[in-house]
Every structure is written in C-alpha cells, then in structure tokens.
Amino acid sequence: MHFTEFMPELPEVETIVRELKKSAKNKTIMSLDCHLESACVVASGINAGNLKILDIERRGKFIVMILEKNLRLTVHLRMTGRLMWHVEKGREKYVRAVINFTDGTALYFSDVRKFGRVWLCRKKDFEKVTGVCRLGIEPFFSSFDDFEKTFFCDRLGRRKRGFLKNNLLRQDLIAGIGNIYADEICFRSGLHPSSRVEMIPKNQFKKIYQNVMACLEEGILHCGVSVSDFVGTKGDLGKHQNYLKIYGRAGDECYECGSEIKKIRVAGRGTHVCEKCQVQK
DNA sequence: GGCTTTGTTTTATA
DNA sequence: GTATAAAACAAAGC
Secondary structure, eight states: OOOOOOOOOHHHHHHHHHHHHHHTTTOEEEEEEESSGGGEEEOTTOOOTTEEEEEEEEETTEEEEEETTTEEEEEEOTTTEEEESSOOTTOGGGEEEEEEETTSOEEEEEESSSOOEEEEEEGGGHHHHHSGGGOOBOGGGOOHHHHHHHHHBOTTSOBOOSBHHHHHTOTTTBTTOOHHHHHHHHHHTTBOTTOBGGGSOGGGHHHHHHHHHHHHHHHHHTTOOOSSSOOSTTSOOOOGGGGOSSTTOTTSBOTTTOOBOEEEEETTEEEEEOTTTSBOO
C-alpha cells in the first residue's frame, strides 16, 4: 500500500513550529477566515484581528500560537492537516481556515479529511477547550522517573497493562508518539509491539525511555518524515523516511538480521515487525 | 465497491 | 468507578 499523506507526529509538528518561529513570529493577524465551520472553534466574543503572534510553541502534537491579550490560537493537524504559506494546486477545496496577516501574507490550514482543528480562545480556557488537559508527559521536558511512573504505573502504583505499542500511542500517558515512531521505538528496543507492558522486566524500562527520546530526536534532526509529499510550511520535504529502520519496510530485509520484515495488526493499527529481532514479552 | 491508511474520541466490556 | 479494548469517524487511493 502506497499512501501519499504526511502524518504529523511530534517531530513533524516540531519541524513546523520551528519554521513558524522564524516566519510567523511577530506578525500581526488581520483576520481569521473559517471555510469549514466544524474545523474552527472560536470562543465567543473573541476576534483575532489586530493581534500580534508573540511566540509559537508545541505541546504533544498541538501547535500553539501565543497571541497578545492572553489569547491562544491552537492548531491540531490530526492525520492530513497542513499549515502552509501557499495554497497547494488542486487542494483549494480543502482549505479549512486562513490566517491573514496585516503585511498581506496568509497562512493556510488545509485538510483533505475533516479531522484537523483550529481553536481560538483565552489562555485560561486553552487546556480545556483544546483537549490539551488530557495529555500526558512531554518527552523533552520529562525525566526517566516521570516516564517510568506514568508509563508503567497506574495512579494507585500498580503496573499498567496492555500492549506496548498501544501504550506508546496513548497521548494521555506520553504525548507526541504516533504510528511511525511507535514501530521504530519497539524495533530499537528489541520488543515485539504486542508485548504486554506488565511482562516487560523493570531493567528494560530505561532502554525503552532512551529509545523513545532517540527516535523522536532523530526525527526532528531530519525535519520529520515525508512519505511522498512535503512537510514544511513552505513545501519542503522531511528526510527522516530515509532513516526509518522498520516502518514502511514490510517485505524488505531487516537491517539487523536480514530476515523479512512482516506487516501485522496490533490494536487495529498497521504494524511493522521483525519477528526475529523483536521478542514477545 | 471494499479495503486500507491513522489520531483521537466515543462506546463497550471486563 | 476504573482500566483497557474495540469501534467509530473522516476521505481518497487502489
């Protein structure tokens, strides 16, 4: 199966945020045009006009623009959302919102599906309105201790259960990991994605944590994964797809042992695995 | 036309 | 009540 969409996970969103820090910071918004009502959630009584973007941050897979007057303009791309400085040819009808600036430029939010969302709200409502309040730990701002507690223990201190991959994907535990990086983390850790977390020995926790960090860091270093289109706000390609060790390589040989990489389903998700290198716990 | 792709929410079950 | 699993949703490509 060949797919053409760019699936933004933490490294891809971080790439966009870094670009926006260069290109959108300190611009003043003239207006926010909503082309699809369900994709735009604007708090009542708030108008984006004549507000400067003071900074741009990331939380999990959320892009957060910090505006004047304690306001937040937040974007989640979900699966197929794109935030770009131009309208892509043939995709005019998928533009869901436009941020117009006073200097005549515009940032276009387009989305083939209708999952992506833009929120404009007050700082005090930001977490609740966007759903950010349900996010777990932020990888680059958390220690191994944070990770161990959140990922392997429930609130009563008991061992968490479930498939390893499924838990890696849970945004309420650790924010930012999606299907691609989950497969990579499992491979690098030598663990089968359907390993039960309650069966993983404690002495392997640190290795998993380090692989989470390493996979995300490398993704950022290469400006994210572009499966066949673009990545950035200007249409530039990410390069990390060239460095993936397991995702998208079904039928190919494992770089470590040479055996064939299989594609299976874990928790309803397409999953890539080397049965020889990745042990089932 | 049916199946696939995935991030998140919602519903169901243990 | 809590935790986990599964279903639902969206739209397009093959």
